[in-house]
Amino acid sequence: MAVPKSKKLLQFTLDDGTGTDRTILSGIHAYYEPEELIGKTLIAIVNLPPRKMMGIDSCGMLLSAVSNYKDSEDEELHLLMVDNHIPAGAKLY
Incomplete structure (x- = not known):
């Protein structure tokens, strides 16, 4: 969901496999609408x-890649997502 009074921040409630939901805030609202990410499996630290941030504890960081196309000065941000069959809390190597 969008964080009230913030143009950039989105608030995520994630299942990290521990049995306790984790709140992470990320300044990606310029690139994603909250509805686009519901049900996605994201990679987080x-x-x-x-x-x-904005009075809310953020307990982690979402990983993303930034691309800049040759003919454009604009950068695009892409959250790193994995197949939904990978369980929450899976370790990365």
Whole structure:
């Protein structure tokens, strides 16, 4: 969902496989609408200390890639997503 009073932040409630939901905020609203990401399996870094943004603790970071096409000065951000068959909390190597 969009974070109230913020033009950039989206708030995610993620299943990280621990049995407790995890809240992560990410400044990607210019690239994604919240509805586009419901049910997607995203890659997140979860061993970071919480960071308060707009009064909300963000307990992790979503991984993304940024691309810049040859004929454009605009960058595009792409969240890293994996197949939905991979269970929540799976380790990456």
